Amino acid sequence: xxxxxxxxxxxxxxxxxxxxxxxxxxxxxxxxxxxxxxxxxxxxxxxxxxxxxxxxxxxxxxxxxxxxxxxxxxxxxxxxxxxxxxxxxxxxxxxxxxxxxxxxxxxxxxxxxxxxxxxxxxxxxxxxxxxxxxxxxxxxxxxxxxxxxxxxxxxxxxxxxxxxxxxxxxxxxxxxxxxxxxxxxxxxxxxxxxxxxxxxxxxxxxxxxxxxxxxxxxxxxxxxxxxxxxxxxxxxxxxxxxxxxxxxxxxxxxxxxxxxxxxxxxxxxxxxxxxxxxxxxxxxxxxxxxxxxxxxxxxxxxxxxxxxxxxxxxxxxxxxxxxxxxxxxxxxxxxxxxxxxxxxxxxxxxxxxxxxxxxxxxxxxxxxxxxxxxxxxxxxxxxxxxxxxxxxxxxxxxxxxxxxxxxxxxxxxxxxxxxxxxxxxxxxxxxxxxxxxxxxxxxxxxxxxxxxxxxxxxxxxxxxxxxxxxxxxxxxxxxxxxxxxxxxxxxxxxxxxxxxxxxxxxxxxxxxxxxxxxxxxxxxxxxxxxxxxxxxxxxxxxxxxxxxxxxxxxxxxxxxxxxxxxxxxxxxxxxxxxxxxxxxxxxxxxxxxxxxxxxxxxxxxxxxxxxxxxxxxxxxxxxxxxxxxxxxxxxxxxxxxxxxxxxxxxxxxxxxxxxxxxxxxxxxxxxxxxxxxxxxxxxxxxxxxxxxxxxxxxxxxxxxxxxxxxxxxxxxxxxxxxxxxxxxxxxxxxxxxxx
Numbered sequence: 001x002x003x004x005x006x007x008x009x010x011x012x013x014x015x016x017x018x019x020x021x022x023x024x025x026x027x028x029x030x031x032x033x034x035x036x037x038x039x040x041x042x043x044x045x046x047x048x049x050x051x052x053x054x055x056x057x058x059x060x061x062x063x064x065x066x067x068x069x070x071x072x073x074x075x076x077x078x079x080x081x082x083x084x085x086x087x088x089x090x091x092x093x094x095x096x097x098x099x100x101x102x103x104x105x106x107x108x109x110x111x112x113x114x115x116x117x118x119x120x121x122x123x124x125x126x127x128x129x130x131x132x133x134x135x136x137x138x139x140x141x142x143x144x145x146x147x148x149x150x151x152x153x154x155x156x157x158x159x160x161x162x163x164x165x166x167x168x169x170x171x172x173x174x175x176x177x178x179x180x181x182x183x184x185x186x187x188x189x190x191x192x193x194x195x196x197x198x199x200x201x202x203x204x205x206x207x208x209x210x211x212x213x214x215x216x217x218x219x220x221x222x223x224x225x226x227x228x229x230x231x232x233x234x235x236x237x238x239x240x241x242x243x244x245x246x247x248x249x250x251x252x253x254x255x256x257x258x259x260x261x262x263x264x265x266x267x268x269x270x271x272x273x274x275x276x277x278x279x280x281x282x283x284x285x286x287x288x289x290x291x292x293x294x295x296x297x298x299x300x301x302x303x304x305x306x307x308x309x310x311x312x313x314x315x316x317x318x319x320x321x322x323x324x325x326x327x328x329x330x331x332x333x334x335x336x337x338x339x340x341x342x343x344x345x346x347x348x349x350x351x352x353x354x355x356x357x358x359x360x361x362x363x364x365x366x367x368x369x370x371x372x373x374x375x376x377x378x379x380x381x382x383x384x385x386x387x388x389x390x391x392x393x394x395x396x397x398x399x400x401x402x403x404x405x406x407x408x409x410x411x412x413x414x415x416x417x418x419x420x421x422x423x424x425x426x427x428x429x430x431x432x433x434x435x436x437x438x439x440x441x442x443x444x445x446x447x448x449x450x451x452x453x454x455x456x457x458x459x460x461x462x463x464x465x466x467x468x469x470x471x472x473x474x475x476x477x478x479x480x481x482x483x484x485x486x487x488x489x490x491x492x493x494x495x496x497x498x499x500x501x502x503x504x505x506x507x508x509x510x511x512x513x514x515x516x517x518x519x520x521x522x523x524x525x526x527x528x529x530x531x532x533x534x535x536x537x538x539x540x541x542x543x544x545x546x547x548x549x550x551x552x553x554x555x556x557x558x559x560x561x562x563x564x565x566x567x568x569x570x571x572x573x574x575x576x577x578x579x580x581x582x583x584x585x586x587x588x589x590x591x592x593x594x595x596x597x598x599x600x601x602x603x604x605x606x607x608x609x610x611x612x613x614x615x616x617x618x619x620x621x622x623x624x625x626x627x628x629x630x631x632x633x634x635x636x637x638x639x640x641x642x643x644x645x646x647x648x649x650x651x652x653x654x655x656x657x658x659x660x661x662x663x664x665x666x667x668x669x670x671x672x673x674x675x676x677x678x679x680x681x682x683x684x685x686x687x688x689x690x691x692x693x694x695x696x697x698x699x700x701x702x703x704x705x706x707x708x709x710x711x712x713x714x715x716x717x718x719x720x721x722x723x724x725x726x727x728x729x730x731x732x733x734x735x736x737x738x739x
Contacts, residue, residue, distance in 0.1 A: 079149075200212075232273065340364055368402075450464075505626055519559055550589045570602065630738065633729070
């Protein structure tokens with residue numbers, strides 16, 4: 001890795017001139033391929049390579065920037081054109097551009113927090129103030145993809161040792177200078193070259209902070225010359241500038257400014273080429289730099305551009321037999337699946353490297369498998385406290401092993417994030433829920449954390465809980481918690497609201513349990529709490545207040561394999577508990593409480609069917625708001641207001657259908673969902689009163705969109721009691737708990 005400067009470029013040019021003067025007679029001129037950056041438009045490089053192979057044009061050196069670096073590195077490493085195109089076709093670019101682990105890979109602790117409906121953006125907070133993440137995407141998934149494709153078994157390699165000598169360009173953002181990679185970690189070099197400023201986080205490597213090479217050298221012509229190329233084939237895939245009437249947002253203006261600077265420098269570079277060089281500019285109308293759903297269009301454009309330049313390119317063609325021998329020598333050498341003899345997890349950049357070590361040590365003495373290693377790293381990354389978990393395969397004296405380095409988030413270890421929910425039934429009843437969470441992580445090697453949650457709105461209160469995992473992978477845990485909540489609760493009889501109470505609940509609990517994999521949790525909870533309900537409005541004949549003290553133990557079971565709590569398309573969630581309450585610790589309530597909640601989603605193409613049921617039953621001796629259960633709201637007995645129905649007994653079931661419209665190929669996926677639900681349920685004040693004759697039948701139609709800050713839904717609900725409502729809601733379809 002080295003800096004380039006003008007005087008060095010001049011010396012390189014002089015040296016090349018002198019060498020050309022003494023070149024052996026009849027020696028074949030060396031061809032350098034220069035692949036510029038352009039995001040999704042860079043897929044045109046694949047089409048160019050296909051046309052060059054068809055015309056038997058040798059490639060002796062490759063220099064690339066950004067997407068040109070990615071495709072150039074793959075071709076230089078020996079991948080065929082068809083293999084590279086398949087890699088891009090199979091790539092889930094929408095997933096690559098989302099850092100978070102899939103919900104399936106999240107540990108149960110993260111799923112528990114995910115159900116609180118926080119906006120998926122956080123900031124760090126500490127003594128120095130607020131720390132903001134450096135970009136929209138950190139690049140963990142792209143790093144793993146490149147690591148899998150560009151395998152090297154030593155910490156540093158000479159890029160001249162690849163089947164085709166290769167260089168890629170990044171930018172040292174600290175000094176605003178070009179950096180040319182000719183040795184080192186190939187994956188890191190390519191990742192740095194493709195790290196678009198603001199979109200991907202800068203890559204820290206060997207004391208430098210690196211971003212996309214397009215900032216300083218988007219079409220690295222001089223780099224290819226310095227490698228020894230006599231003639232150049234230059235592929236320019238930069239995106240055309242927007243017209244003035246298209247600059248209608250701050251983002252478009254900033255993008256235009258950057259594109260203009262890159263375009264001006266590229267024009268200067270291209271002007272220095274000679275008649276012996278060939279410049280290809282694929283025509284790609286309608287293909288923007290982020291249109292990764294149009295990869296095939298870009299490939300065809302690249303092939304067409306190279307085919308149209310057939311006459312100019314034929315000067316470089318060689319004999320078919322000579323070309324076949326050259327391509328055979330440039331073939332990829334696969335390492336296969338060696339046995340993993342050692343696992344070395346570095347702890348210099350993470351407080352919880354032990355958790356990563358526990359996961360990756362399962363690979364020792366096994367045959368190396370990319371899928372299994374990537375899966376274990378993805379599950380470790382799901383803990384949510386890592387900025388990056390990198391790995392590589394290393395050879396030491398004939399033995400192979402994994403070198404793994406987890407890196408904690410630079411803006412941690414304390415995080416602040418917010419959640420927002422609201423509902424309006426267009427009949428004068430609206431409410432909101434604003435949550436703010438301060439989460440302090442990395443308090444132990446196994447991932448202990450302290451969570452403080454402030455709630456304002458429909459539920460107001462404060463929750464403070466400590467979570468201390470222990471044992472292998474932190475599967476066992478103990479979690480003490482203190483909580484105070486206050487809510488305004490309506491009381492209905494015969495479909496009419498007859499009173500409204502202010503309910504205050506305060507208390508604490510101690511939870512002890514174990515996670516079984518990423519889907520199942522069993523816990524025992526000891527709790528003590530106090531309820532107080534005070535009538536705000538209603539008939540004087542109703543109780544002015546209602547108090548209860550509860551102490552007990554409950555057994556909890558939680559299974560969660562849903563892919564989303566917003567619009568789930570697969571998986572299920574089961575939440576079941578059984579509690580015993582007695583008169584210990586000064587409590588007065590005695591009795592049992594059983595609860596069950598189940599949601600299951602199944603998809604067929606764009607169509608999803610979801611079934612669910614909820615039930616809460618208790619002995620009649622229990623008389624407390626904390627042991628009551630709620631119903632009401634869109635798809636939870638539609639037609640009624642949110643949590644409007646309250647009773648000590650509750651039974652509910654629903655069937656939902658929704659269809660995804662659009663968003664399938666978008667980099668930022670925000671499909672529109674349209675659907676309907678059929679529901680039945682009710683609440684009762686005593687167990688003996690539960691009867692199928694009293695079930696309220698309801699249904700809804702709705703549309704929804706999963707915005708980046710949470711799911712937004714608009715719908716209409718109707719119940720056979722005559723209750724009906726329009727809803728504008730901002731929150732999840734899947735409810736946790738029973739209040």
